[in-house]
Amino acid sequence: MSNNFVGTAEQDKAFDEVLKELESVPGPLMKALQKAQEIYGYLPIEVQTRIADKFDVPLEEIYGIATFYSQFNLNPKGKYTIGICLGTACYVKGSGDVLNKFKEKLGIDAGQTTPDRKFTLDATRCIGCCGLAPVLTVNEEVYGKVTVDDVDKILAKYND
Amino acid sequence: MKKQVTLKINNVPVTVDEGTRVLDAARAAGFHIPTLCYLKDVTNDGSCRVCVVEIKGMRNLAASCSTVVREGMEVFTNTPKVKKSRKTTIELILSNHEKKCLSCVRSGNCELQALSLEYGCDPVAYEGVTKKYLPDDTNPYLVRDNNKCILCRRCVAVCNKIQGVGVIGPNGRGFNTHIGCAFERSLDTVPCVACGQCINVCPVGALTERDNTHEVLEALADPDKYVIIGTAPSVRVAIGEEFGYPIGTDTEGKMVSAIKALGADKVFDVDMAADMTIMEEGYEFLARLKDADAKLPMITSCSPGWIRYIEYYYPELIGHLSTCKSPQQMFGAIMKTYYAEKFGIDPAKMVVVAVMPCTAKKFERTREHQSASGYPDIDVVLTTRELAKLLKSQGIDLSKMPNGEFDNPIGEGSSAGLLFGATGGVMEAALRTVYEVVTGKEPEKLDFKAVRGTKGIKTAVIDMNGTKVKVAVAHTLQNAKTIMEQIKAGTADYQFVEIMTCPGGCVNGGGQPIHSAKVLNTTDIKTLRAKAIYKSDKKAKIRKCHENPVVKKLYSEYFGEPNSHKAHEVLHTEYKKRTKFE
Numbered sequence: 012m013s014n015n016f017v018g019t020a021e022q023d024k025a026f027d028e029v030l031k032e033l034e035s036v037p038g039p040l041m042k043a044l045q046k047a048q049e050i051y052g053y054l055p056i057e058v059q060t061r062i063a064d065k066f067d068v069p070l071e072e073i074y075g076i077a078t079f080y081s082q083f084n085l086n087p088k089g090k091y092t093i094g095i096c097l098g099t100a101c102y103v104k105g106s107g108d109v110l111n112k113f114k115e116k117l118g119i120d121a122g123q124t125t126p127d128r129k130f131t132l133d134a135t136r137c138i139g140c141c142g143l144a145p146v147l148t149v150n151e152e153v154y155g156k157v158t159v160d161d162v163d164k165i166l167a168k169y170n171d
Numbered sequence: 172m173k174k175q176v177t178l179k180i181n182n183v184p185v186t187v188d189e190g191t192r193v194l195d196a197a198r199a200a201g202f203h204i205p206t207l208c209y210l211k212d213v214t215n216d217g218s219c220r221v222c223v224v225e226i227k228g229m230r231n232l233a234a235s236c237s238t239v240v241r242e243g244m245e246v247f248t249n250t251p252k253v254k255k256s257r258k259t260t261i262e263l264i265l266s267n268h269e270k271k272c273l274s275c276v277r278s279g280n281c282e283l284q285a286l287s288l289e290y291g292c293d294p295v296a297y298e299g300v301t302k303k304y305l306p307d308d309t310n311p312y313l314v315r316d317n318n319k320c321i322l323c324r325r326c327v328a329v330c331n332k333i334q335g336v337g338v339i340g341p342n343g344r345g346f347n348t349h350i351g352c353a354f355e356r357s358l359d360t361v362p363c364v365a366c367g368q369c370i371n372v373c374p375v376g377a378l379t380e381r382d383n384t385h386e387v388l389e390a391l392a393d394p395d396k397y398v399i400i401g402t403a404p405s406v407r408v409a410i411g412e413e414f415g416y417p418i419g420t421d422t423e424g425k426m427v428s429a430i431k432a433l434g435a436d437k438v439f440d441v442d443m444a445a446d447m448t449i450m451e452e453g454y455e456f457l458a459r460l461k462d463a464d465a466k467l468p469m470i471t472s473c474s475p476g477w478i479r480y481i482e483y484y485y486p487e488l489i490g491h492l493s494t495c496k497s498p499q500q501m502f503g504a505i506m507k508t509y510y511a512e513k514f515g516i517d518p519a520k521m522v523v524v525a526v527m528p529c530t531a532k533k534f535e536r537t538r539e540h541q542s543a544s545g546y547p548d549i550d551v552v553l554t555t556r557e558l559a560k561l562l563k564s565q566g567i568d569l570s571k572m573p574n575g576e577f578d579n580p581i582g583e584g585s586s587a588g589l590l591f592g593a594t595g596g597v598m599e600a601a602l603r604t605v606y607e608v609v610t611g612k613e614p615e616k617l618d619f620k621a622v623r624g625t626k627g628i629k630t631a632v633i634d635m636n637g638t639k640v641k642v643a644v645a646h647t648l649q650n651a652k653t654i655m656e657q658i659k660a661g662t663a664d665y666q667f668v669e670i671m672t673c674p675g676g677c678v679n680g681g682g683q684p685i686h687s688a689k690v691l692n693t694t695d696i697k698t699l700r701a702k703a704i705y706k707s708d709k710k711a712k713i714r715k716c717h718e719n720p721v722v723k724k725l726y727s728e729y730f731g732e733p734n735s736h737k738a739h740e741v742l743h744t745e746y747k748k749r750t751k752f753e
Contacts, residue, residue: 056353056354056752059353060752068337069331069336069337069338069340069353070353070751070752071337071338071339071340071342071351071352071353071361072331072337072340073353074340074342074353074354075340075341075342078342078343078344079341079343079344080344081344085354
């Protein structure tokens with residue numbers, strides 16, 4: 012088991028209620044995973060095991076679903092999620108270099124979170140504002156026409 | 172009678188039951204359609220697209236294994252479009268398949284290889300990125316090499332639907348899809364039961380048993396070692412298949428000669444240990460029947476996959492298990508205690524090899540409480556397949572061997588012990604002995620037909636002079652689960668239960684010769700092999716375990732009586748709760 016996962020009492024209570032509600036729902040697995048992620052932020056083995064036990068399906072089946080859909084996270088998210096668009100327009104405008112710069116500065120790969128759980132780095136598909144390419148988001152905030160030189164400045168804004 | 176549907180296949184009118192799949196309808200009409208992922212009664216997901224056909228009025232080609240016939244349907248199984256599509260599909264599968272065919276254990280018995288030849292495929296038609304995986308060889312019984320996996324998912328279907336274990340499945344998506352365990356754990360850290368049924372259905376070499384043949388060769392080459400090779404009941408009715416015999420041929424005599432030709436010091440029949448198991452288990456059962464506090468039903472403990480299953484999934488019911496070691500472990504224990512003492516052989520120099528139809532036996536050998544002499548009861552476990560491989564590697568053609576006999580003084584087994592190979596066999600052997608112990612006379616009929624056959628769960632009530640004994644027999648872990656749930660709910664109205672892990676019992680174990688889906692889809696191999704066992708039983712001289720002179724001698728010279736203190740020390744064992752994802 013992952014040794015650092017502990018759900019809070021409120022989280023566990025909320026998830027218990029969700030599981031109870033889903034008892035009578037046909038095909039509850041997707042819904043259970045989505046709700047679990049809403050509550051806990053990600054889907055560690057402990058949470059997936061609870062879903063498996065609840066609906067009497069093998070853990071592997073849950074894990075198979077969790078790794079099929081990109082909406083599910085197996086690792087905890089940081090306080091700030093940096094999403095760098097690797098859609099065609101952004102990519103030709105140099106978002107790959109921006110991503111590499113973030114990797115270098117944060118010391119993590121795309122899809123990973125810094126050990127202090129501050130930043131998560133995501134490489135995303137087109138996010139629908141190609142006019143601003145290359146574009147990235149930090150949580151809900153959008154940054155357009157980003158260059159490699161902007162990376163330090165952007166990170167500094169979240170230096171709390 | 173079911174409603175009939177008439178359709179045309181390659182312009183030939185065909186009438187079949189409603190609900191029939193196009194593939195089955197075509198085959199019945201004499202048209203061969205190749206398949207890869209399809210396995211009768213197990214899976215027809217249509218994921219490989221090799222069995223595609225053209226159906227008039229349909230825009231795309233259809234997977235015949237999963238398309239149901241309709242009235243008036245017009246199917247074409249061999250149009251240029253169909254052939255081209257199949258060829259492309261196979262070439263695309265080949266493009267991401269590690270083509271180490273020259274050294275692959277499945278070469279010559281590989282369904283992908285056969286299809287590639289049949290369709291004249293270019294194995295390097297599509298060069299590009301290939302996925303690289305680290306083979307999972309973390310456990311003592313099987314190796315999974317995803318570099319050879321073609322994602323047919325037959326292993327997944329068997330693990331889920333037949334065994335109800337479900338420790339493997341497709342992880343990831345698209346080109347990253349691979350068969351694996353939850354959280355990419357290795358097989359030794361998930362509740363896999365080691366049954367090896369996944370190996371038996373793998374069309375390629377992605378799943379194989381852990382090869383221990385070299386250990387046997389080393390022991391045979393060492394003049395200091397005293398090598399004893401024992402074979403399980405089911406090996407003799409299957410190994411012939413590796414040497415050209417039809418499925419269900421008993422080649423016991425030739426097998427014994429072939430093993431002697433390898434250079435083993437002694438070749439013994441593990442049936443003898445099966446007889447001992449019945450003595451110990453039968454008397455244990457009778458003692459439990461008389462004891463108001465004893466756990467009933469008592470459940471058999473011969474099948475190591477089943478033992479792993481109950482330890483992982485129903486640990487609260489472990490008290491129901493017979494404490495008897497399996498025949499394999501009793502065999503090794505008797506060799507290294509009684510036999511070693513009697514003939515003055517140092518057990519440290521003994522190498523006891525068990526040839527088994529089973530992969531879980533490789534695990535069982537490593538369990539705790541399995542070394543009665545202070546040394547491991549069993550040193551090496553080979554599957555039936557490995558024995559065939561070993562013989563071939565030494566240039567020994569089993570089919571040309573004379574009919575030999577197991578060595579004495581411990582080679583003799585009763586045919587009741589032989590029955591262990593088929594589902595219901597342990598129960599039948601036990602009933603033959605228990606009946607006589609309880610009533611003091613032979614049962615009217617030695618054949619207990621109610622516990623034979625491949626029905627998932629069989630039940631019977633045996634009247635023993637007024638004592639009614641209710642028994643149940645289950646094979647596959649999915650059926651075992653049903654019985655476990657009954658016990659938990661308090662509705663299991665039985666006193667004695669036999670459980671075997673594999674469908675049909677050991678004759679169809681995870682270590683038996685592999686047949687392609689072409690054979691599996693048309694032939695009931697488990698029934699054919701079981702028939703060979705029942706045939707030998709019918710004509711055997713000794714048909715009851717307690718009448719085996721070897722058994723009598725073991726008790727009079729060494730163990731005293733069944734369940735004696737000595738017998739407990741040597742022939743019984745313990746179980747433990749296992750945590751599923753430690």
